[in-house]
Amino acid sequence: VRVDSPQGRFAESAALLDRTRLEDATSSGKHLFVEFEGTRFVHVHLGLYGKFVVNRTPAPAPVGQVRLRLTGSAAYADLRGATACDLVTDAERTAILDRLGPDPLDPAADPDRAWQRVRRSRSPIGGMLMDQSVFAGVGNVYRAEVLFRHRLHPLRPGQSLRVGQFRALWEDLVVLLHEGVRTGRIETLRPEHTPEQSPATPAGTRNYVYRRTGLPCLVCGAKVRTEELAGRNLFWCPRCQPVFRSRAVR
DNA sequence: GTGCCATGTGAAA
């Protein structure tokens, strides 16, 4: 493939890879590794704004800040706005992978690694879900939604979860992330909760609580709450997700 | 048109 950095920030590495063979591309959590001959990898992390767009050739003149352009005979790919786009060695790639927890999209992932962290920790489960060394690939939308789907308050300490609750959470992440890959969007509503269109649930409402602060919960009608944790917004329903499950009396 | 916010991370303080 031709490898180019129209914007310039990846130019030196692009020159090294230009006219070599692109052999593979794999992802773990939020990290993408594009492998070139000679066991060289381009490590890409899209971060908040990054976008990798693939189209058929011929490629038009790059518009705006294109960090990396890969051009093959039939298709080209433009990368813009990424947090990371670096040429790395196999050892560097392994070091990045070693920092990641199990990825629910990986059939070989061992969820017990995550469970052993969660069950020993007093940290809030909402924080642990965002910790890529515990769960690789989960972000703010999936965090909010999977906790809602399991009626878990985001600030509940990891160690307060029972193993059954953790297993259900993991299995749901496996389902939700695969569904996300399949559809290209994050849709987390169960069919029975798909709302009628209204001011509180405009067309395109795809989630229970994520970014629905102040709007009525789709299940119970209580107002969705938000609070910052480690610089990111938590969203939850105060009625469906109490901090402590009220025990059945008697 | 303007300003704010965001599917994220890591360096600096």
Added chain:
DNA sequence: TTCACCTGGCACC
């Protein structure tokens, strides 16, 4: 804990 990165969507004027 704060900020920088650096792009796009959308609410609001």
